[in-house]
Amino acid sequence: MVSDADTLDNQQSDEGFMERALAEAECAAKDGEVPVGAILVMAGEVKGRGHNTVIGSADPSAHAEVMAIRMAAKSIGNYRLTGSTLYSTIEPCAMCAGTLIHARIGRLVYGAPDPRAGAVDTHFGICGADFLNHQVSVTGGVLESRCREMIQSFFRDRRE
Numbered sequence: 164m165v166s167d168a169d170t171l172d173n174q175q176s177d178e179g180f181m182e183r184a185l186a187e188a189e190c191a192a193k194d195g196e197v198p199v200g201a202i203l204v205m206a207g208e209v210k211g212r213g214h215n216t217v218i219g220s221a222d223p224s225a226h227a228e229v230m231a232i233r234m235a236a237k238s239i240g241n242y243r244l245t246g247s248t249l250y251s252t253i254e255p256c257a258m259c260a261g262t263l264i265h266a267r268i269g270r271l272v273y274g275a276p277d278p279r280a281g282a283v284d285t286h287f288g289i290c291g292a293d294f295l296n297h298q299v300s301v302t303g304g305v306l307e308s309r310c311r312e313m314i315q316s317f318f319r320d321r322r323e
Contacts, residue, residue: 177250177272180204181306184250184274187214187227188313194219198252198317201231203268205247211235227251228259232266243267252310254281254303260289263299270300274310 180202187200191214203211213230217223228251236242248270249263254277263271276285283290283301290299 176207177302177305180209180248180250181252181272181274181310183209183212184227184252185306185309185313187212187231188252188310191215191227192313192317198313199227201227201249201251203231203235203244203247203249205235205239205244210238210244210247224258226256226259228255229262232262232268236266245269248272250305253277253314254283254285256280257282257287257289260287260299263290264295264297267297268299270302272302272305274303274305275307275314276303 184200184202187202188198191200192198194216196215196218200214201212202209211231211234213227213234215227216225216230228249231249232244235244235247244266246269249268250272252274254273254275255263255271256277260282271283271290273283278285284303290301292298
């Protein structure tokens with residue numbers, strides 16, 4: 164049984180790790196990249212971190228989530244990241260959601276939904292698709308307003 168204290172501790176740790184993902188997103192923004200950040204946690208320890216580097220690396224797969232997963236897999240020496248949690252400032256796209264499935268990520272926590280490309284809750288429902296060999300538990304909306312504001316202000320500034 165989950166107590167109110169357990170739920171509160173989980174919420175606080177989710178927010179703490181999302182703060183770290185937001186710091187990664189700030190790094191992307193400073194580099195002129197779309198400000199998305201991600202942190203991968205196993206047993207309470209950060210094993211991977213990443214932010215968008217698509218433009219700078221000329222790599223269309225260099226999304227924040229993929230970068231964090233790559234770093235974590237190298238860190239533990241295994242592409243299967245069973246029992247881990249990925250924190251992303253924005254709802255992952257189809258490529259990133261598919262990578263979560265292949266890496267056997269246990270849980271995804273994201274900040275703001277992505278109305279255009281979000282493939283977890285907004286479109287497709289990839290992480291919960293019962294026809295796939297793995298499903299990912301999903302929690303959305305953690306520090307949602309801050310995550311949304313970061314990406315909206317980035318695009319607002321580019322338009323001006």
